[in-house]
Amino acid sequence: MGWAGFLLRRSAGTAAVVLLLSAGVFGLLYLAPGDIQQTLLGTRPATASTIAALRARYHLDDPVAVQYLRWLGGVLRGDLGVSIRTGQPVGAMLGERLPRTLVLTAYGTLLAALAGLPLGVLGALRKGRASDRLVVTAGVVGLSAPPFAVGLLLLVVFALGLGWFPVYGTGEGFAGELWHLTLPAVALAAGAAGMLLRFSRAALVRELDQDYVVFARARGLSAPVVLGYAMRNSLVPVLTAAGLVVTGMLAGTVLVEVTFALPGLGSLLVDSVTFKDVPVVQALALLLTLLIAAVNLLVDVAYSVADPRVRLGGGAS
Template sequence: MIATPIARASRSRPLGRMLVVRVLGTIGILLVLSIVVFSMLHLAPGDIVKNLLGNRPSSPDAVAAIRAQYNLDQPLYMQYLIWLGSALTGDFGQSIRLQDSVSSVIGARVGITASLSGLAFALAVVVAIPLGVQSAVRSGSWIDRFATGFGIVGLSAPTFAVGLLLLYVFAFYLPIFPVYGSGDGGLDTLWHLVLPGITLALGLGAIILKLTRTAMLRELETDYVTFGRARGLPDRQVHMIALRNAAIPIVTGASLVLTFLVGGTVLAETTFALPGLGTLLQGSVLFKDIAVVQALTLLVAVTIATIALLADLAYIFLDPRIRAKETAQ
């Protein structure tokens, strides 16, 4: 009775060390990424001061004042250190284009992008994983052929083309859904996000479906499945065991496609005129609004790193072999 909690504590210590190591590695990657993005933005052609002043005549004193206001008169490494010191306290500076704090600008738009990404990912997972399982279990049937066709269309159709097609059919020809905008909040916003969510979910679901089908086919050909069927286990139980063993590649694929949502949201938000982070990033890059681009890049990197870390932890809980290997190290 005493050995059990001691054994659990001994297993938790290596796992805790693993988590600390991966978190520290993630922080290091984020630091390097912030340096690279900050440097590339300053090396890109164009002048922030000219973008801000436009075609208005300006004196050298006015230009110098603007450069001093945004620390543009400092060396590049000092600009980065000033930004990093402020960012660690939660202050990401001021948007040159929108003349507002970066935190306020991102906070006003992050809800739309998060809702759109969550809806698209939920639709993709709910449809693709059961369809991929059934496609593998009933290989050669009409379900398998339908899933194969769905995967081909989802992988080959561009996001903007799918969005325009859905707009024409379900917003213009059949006026069921709204054409553009994010609605007035609550269910109205959710209703506005249905078409953009389906647009993004089509490509994501195709990838998850292919990964699920491939992983299930591989597991269904293993010896333990043959042995289970020979023992008289119900097909449903055998399929659930196979799905559990195929969960690691499925989780890997799902976590990867979730990170790709950032790029897809730019096209979807532009097509459906949604005021989200995708359109904010697009406008900020064109205007060379460094503070906003830097903060958005860091936000995206933190999101991707968090998803990767959660996927790693999911591997440990899904596969006892990985858990035993991590404990033994």
């Protein structure tokens, strides 16, 4: 199967998953405790005229399937509804906060890769030695540390104690915002670096034990060349870990943004759940679903670049 067929098949599968999950996101309105109209009213007084206007606005008297199709049509047109809490268009609220969450996720992923991958390679090359045991211990510690707990520790030590970083806020300009996002990104990167370390070390150890590595060394190839071959062949499990890292960071931003008082999607989700702002919660759930599906699609494409057999349907190349 060529590139066109591979991308078409992966994209179709992703679209089907997103469509299925969109039905679940729409179902949040009916899964919320209490009556639907009371959920949509939120903290507003429930007068007869308000309830009648609400039922007409959200077409609550229509069948559920019709309501879902109408909601999905609005989503495809970019109409995500209006916030119950603020009265603002949901799309505008998401557009204002999305860039900050994406920058934080990318920053954390970069820090995790810069820390985890070299340590994983070091552990594989020094297998069984003291440095390898130290690397493995660091990976276990990183995986065991919740992001919000790491964030609180970083705030106490580096913001309140040493005063090297700001306690909260977003900063001004690109450099200022990046500086304010450093501690949150480190909090996100701690566990992610541990995962990348464990996956990259295990994959490289397995490859270094393969027969082709022994043959390459016997032919007199230099150590860097042999290591390059082994690292390329260990990319698939590392890419799997990278996909898990990015999706995990998208979920981890919820607590980290609240810890550092960052106005991103995570803090918006917490506020919306607290005030039962269902349209915003629905839009956030759908947006996170789309982002995670996009990450998984990119990982699938990266698989095919690292190993052409994936693109060819798993057969021999």
